[in-house]
Amino acid sequence: MPAGMMSALALRLGAWPRARRRVIGRLAEAWLLPILALGAALLLFGGFVAASGADPADAAALIWRGAFGTWFSWQNTLQKASPLLLTGLAMALPARAGLMVIGGEGALVLGGLACAVIGASLAGWGESASAALFAQATMLAGGMAAGALWLMIPGALRQWRGVNETISSLLLNTIAIAVMNQLVEGPLRDPASLNKPSTPPLSPALMLGHVPGLSVHVGLAFGLVLCLGAGVLMQHTRFGFSAGVNSGNPRAALMVGIGVGRLVLIACALAGACAGLAGAVEVAAVQGSATASLAAGYGYSGILVAFLARHNPFAIIPVAILLGGIEASDGLLQRHLDLPDATVAVLQGFVFVAVLAAETFSGRLSQWFGARHG
Amino acid sequence: MADLGTAGVALALFGGAIRASTPFLFVSLGECLTELSGRINLGLEGTLVAGAMSAYGVSLLSGSPWLGVLAAAGTGALLGALHAGLCSLARVNDIAVGIALMVLGTGLAFFFGKPLIQPRAPMLPALHFCVGCHFAPLRAALDINPLFLIGVALAFLLRWGLANTRPGLVLRTVGDSSDAARAMGYAPRLVRLWATMAGGSLAGIGGAFLSLYYPGSWNEGLSSGQGLIAVALVIFARWRPLACLFASLLFGAAGALGPALQSIGVHQGSYLFYAAPYALTLAIMIATSSRRHTLAGAPGELSVTR
Numbered sequence: 001m002p003a004g005m006m007s008a009l010a011l012r013l014g015a016w017p018r019a020r021r022r023v024i025g026r027l028a029e030a031w032l033l034p035i036l037a038l039g040a041a042l043l044l045f046g047g048f049v050a051a052s053g054a055d056p057a058d059a060a061a062l063i064w065r066g067a068f069g070t071w072f073s074w075q076n077t078l079q080k081a082s083p084l085l086l087t088g089l090a091m092a093l094p095a096r097a098g099l100m101v102i103g104g105e106g107a108l109v110l111g112g113l114a115c116a117v118i119g120a121s122l123a124g125w126g127e128s129a130s131a132a133l134f135a136q137a138t139m140l141a142g143g144m145a146a147g148a149l150w151l152m153i154p155g156a157l158r159q160w161r162g163v164n165e166t167i168s169s170l171l172l173n174t175i176a177i178a179v180m181n182q183l184v185e186g187p188l189r190d191p192a193s194l195n196k197p198s199t200p201p202l203s204p205a206l207m208l209g210h211v212p213g214l215s216v217h218v219g220l221a222f223g224l225v226l227c228l229g230a231g232v233l234m235q236h237t238r239f240g241f242s243a244g245v246n247s248g249n250p251r252a253a254l255m256v257g258i259g260v261g262r263l264v265l266i267a268c269a270l271a272g273a274c275a276g277l278a279g280a281v282e283v284a285a286v287q288g289s290a291t292a293s294l295a296a297g298y299g300y301s302g303i304l305v306a307f308l309a310r311h312n313p314f315a316i317i318p319v320a321i322l323l324g325g326i327e328a329s330d331g332l333l334q335r336h337l338d339l340p341d342a343t344v345a346v347l348q349g350f351v352f353v354a355v356l357a358a359e360t361f362s363g364r365l366s367q368w369f370g371a372r373h374g
Numbered sequence: 375m376a377d378l379g380t381a382g383v384a385l386a387l388f389g390g391a392i393r394a395s396t397p398f399l400f401v402s403l404g405e406c407l408t409e410l411s412g413r414i415n416l417g418l419e420g421t422l423v424a425g426a427m428s429a430y431g432v433s434l435l436s437g438s439p440w441l442g443v444l445a446a447a448g449t450g451a452l453l454g455a456l457h458a459g460l461c462s463l464a465r466v467n468d469i470a471v472g473i474a475l476m477v478l479g480t481g482l483a484f485f486f487g488k489p490l491i492q493p494r495a496p497m498l499p500a501l502h503f504c505v506g507c508h509f510a511p512l513r514a515a516l517d518i519n520p521l522f523l524i525g526v527a528l529a530f531l532l533r534w535g536l537a538n539t540r541p542g543l544v545l546r547t548v549g550d551s552s553d554a555a556r557a558m559g560y561a562p563r564l565v566r567l568w569a570t571m572a573g574g575s576l577a578g579i580g581g582a583f584l585s586l587y588y589p590g591s592w593n594e595g596l597s598s599g600q601g602l603i604a605v606a607l608v609i610f611a612r613w614r615p616l617a618c619l620f621a622s623l624l625f626g627a628a629g630a631l632g633p634a635l636q637s638i639g640v641h642q643g644s645y646l647f648y649a650a651p652y653a654l655t656l657a658i659m660i661a662t663s664s665r666r667h668t669l670a671g672a673p674g675e676l677s678v679t680r
Contacts, residue, residue, distance in 0.1 A: 167609060174603055178648055342481050357460055
């Protein structure tokens, strides 16, 4: 924005009451900053595409068409967004309580494994509709429980041994993936799976269906409901308020009598349950069994989703849909412009870097709106 | 090799450990340097993969694998500079930047590496330490790659340089207390920039080993997460370069144990052997942390220890 325009804007704002200016500043920060960063990332990407010999305008049009242009591409986008909603929550919930837990990948893998094992042992329940529903609920609950228990480990170690939760959860990711691979190739292996070891496939009656009216699996509904629920929990309840106090100043949280240990454990357990549910859905709605491809990086993408949403559960929804849209457009880019499939990963990388860098201006915009001419 | 029994396993384990530990050695030395300056780089996985790709590409185009290694170091330094630049901005989280650069680095590597999957680039030569011996397993075990030896020399050099040279002391001062460094007239941001660039170039060389020596090809599944887990090795080594060497050998040996045992018909457990050092790292963290401090021996400015 040119300086002249800025000062003209500031003059007009100067006539407004301070409270309203502050609200506008906050809105500008919440929306203007990410949108500008997104624009910068798209410009960078355009230059990148042009340098590799394709037309950036074509690429932009294709990404739009592949992500949001048609009803079909919307469904594809929502499908790609649904695991990110859940793994984003897995990062955001502990972060709201002051913990940087990056163990979503491990919790997802173990949640998927638990779901596959429970589903295989309940294979006979697929015969009647009500029993199948009960079996599905058990599978999903098992996945959530596995993830929750797994992510409670870094929370508990942090709280009672002072072990850094970021590093311990990173280690736990590696351990969880190794355990899953070992079990899938060993005791839990379906003898019929030859080249790609997997657990026995779920009976078709136990597979999860679509959201009514869409061709997107119900994982989307779980993700949306949990994001909304977590948003309410974090912004409108005593639990969320206590979490905020603990993340801002742990000593103050202890001083005012918040049960910090319980708070941290619950936040981690909720996070693990979300990631475990993502894994369970991946097994029960997409892959049909647990294989090494469960560790596809959704957990790590979720970390960035949460940071882009500034750990606000409501904001995870648009961020996940945006990133899902970018992922959904890769087929079109490949077919029409002959760009490698990694093109969308490059675009995602630019988006992450630009939005994270823009974070440095946060606080300055609202300060500018609030403090000038006041 | 079944008739060789335990001797065969030991030889296969020795050779395998050296092979598997080389990328660990470079990423852990790089991460160690970066962390000693007071910053954590979780993005070395992206650096490793981008280094592997650029090494393969440059080796293919120029015909010289050593130019490829140089290119990998350059790519790593660039990504390191980007990490340092982003992290030096106020309110930008270094953990998030690391993960973002992991996505960007691997994305760029896969993008530019697409045409490199088919052609064969010149590989780094092996040094034959078993001149004139005819016993095949022994010869294979003693064919040592030059990058490993360079890495070992580097570990000793860093051990000496960090304790006895001016740059080494400045680096450690910045890592332990920005304020003290500033008071002495050093610019912590600049020192961290250099340290992160040096760390990135080492991680890039680790990637060059993957694409130019073992497994010695370029494809999208080349790395098995050595860059991501560099942080664990550095904690295991307690920020000491020589200990990084031993940690790399241990982690490499644990990964090589499964394949070595397969030669005598033991097929179970290779994933668990591979994961054992990570569980051990976690156990060490639990044992040495307490409610009052986390990670004894860590640089004071490191965000993950506060």
